[in-house]
Amino acid sequence: MEFPSLSDIKRAHTRINKYIYNTQIMTSSTINEIVGGEVFFKCENFQKVGAFKMRGATNVIMSYRPEERLNGFATHSSGNHAQAVAKAAADAGVKAYIVMPSNAPQVKVDAVKGYGAEVTICEPTEEARAEACKKVIERTGAIQVHPYHDARIIAGQATAAKEFIEEQPELDFMITPVGGGGLAAGSALTLGHVSPTTKMILAEPEAVNDTYKSFKSGKLEGVKDPKSIADGLLVSVGELNFAIIKEYVHDIYCVSEQEIVDAMRLVWERMKIVIEPSSAVAVAALIKHKEVFAGKKTGIIITGGNVQLNELPF
Numbered sequence: 001m002e003f004p005s006l007s008d009i010k011r012a013h014t015r016i017n018k019y020i021y022n023t024q025i026m027t028s029s030t031i032n033e034i035v036g037g038e039v040f041f042k043c044e045n046f047q048k049v050g051a052f053k054m055r056g057a058t059n060v061i062m063s064y065r066p067e068e069r070l071n072g073f074a075t076h077s078s079g080n081h082a083q084a085v086a087k088a089a090a091d092a093g094v095k096a097y098i099v100m101p102s103n104a105p106q107v108k109v110d111a112v113k114g115y116g117a118e119v120t121i122c123e124p125t126e127e128a129r130a131e132a133c134k135k136v137i138e139r140t141g142a143i144q145v146h147p148y149h150d151a152r153i154i155a156g157q158a159t160a161a162k163e164f165i166e167e168q169p170e171l172d173f174m175i176t177p178v179g180g181g182g183l184a185a186g187s188a189l190t191l192g193h194v195s196p197t198t199k200m201i202l203a204e205p206e207a208v209n210d211t212y213k214s215f216k217s218g219k220l221e222g223v224k225d226p227k228s229i230a231d232g233l234l235v236s237v238g239e240l241n242f243a244i245i246k247e248y249v250h251d252i253y254c255v256s257e258q259e260i261v262d263a264m265r266l267v268w269e270r271m272k273i274v275i276e277p278s279s280a281v282a283v284a285a286l287i288k289h290k291e292v293f294a295g296k297k298t299g300i301i302i303t304g305g306n307v308q309l310n311e312l313p314f
Helices: 006-019 030-033 051-060 078-090 108-114 126-140 153-168 181-196 210-217 241-250 257-271 277-288
Strands: 038-043 071-078 096-101 118-123 171-175 197-203 251-255 296-302
Touching: 006 051, 006 153, 006 171, 006 181, 030 038, 030 257, 030 277, 038 153, 051 071, 051 078, 051 118, 051 153, 051 257, 071 078, 071 126, 078 096, 078 108, 096 126, 108 118, 118 126, 118 153, 118 210, 153 171, 153 241, 153 296, 171 181, 171 277, 181 197, 197 210, 210 241, 210 251, 251 257, 251 277, 257 277, 277 296
Parallel strands: 038 296, 071 096, 096 118, 171 197, 171 296, 197 251
Antiparallel strands: none
């Protein structure tokens, strides 16, 4: 398995630049005080579709020539990647076909439809999602855009860390949550290429700790029946993603459901920004292990802000 190179990441950035935002970096004096260090937040909740996923999906879709895109694109996703494929396909002027599990937040389903995509609902298992997506592709001839197990996805997601480190080159640590591993692997690769002294930390819910277990054992391990408030992280890490994580990640921290909720509330209350539970996983890891980050400069990628507002956990 070949990892994306630095030139792949740079090419991805050039390719997607006019379709995405270079999102702002924010700070919070309250969180700095809690941690005893400097913390910088790269706000991908302000990205188009409200999540970093816009980067990877756009990189894949725009890497095809116009005549290759005619049958559209298909994927399966619980939400943010679904919205990203729908929006990127719309930007490319073609149809998107999205398979979503029945437990996907309604706000994300509505957003996907709002971008003009055709939505198919399936049972909330990875097997059901993959099977339903396969049938859609057979019916439509659409090209599949995998949520994370794709070097082009990883290169696209890596552009968030690239922007971050260009603006804050002195970071001691960078933290992202990990689900399928597109952002985690892309960010770790970026640091490995351009800022090897910055340590990459991943954060994961205790209830969906497949990457943590795999990282400690050195081989891929799954989680049966994953359940977490962090709906964007309910997938197992991809094979290519894990190979990169094994090589470039410094450590992985796990956090409880209550710690995720508390971190989410803290950011809403103190920073006055909307973040989703998956984003709060990284903040929870920062606070839980604040002694590691005391006196240091830490960057956190806030991954998204798509929340079902009538089902807030606080």
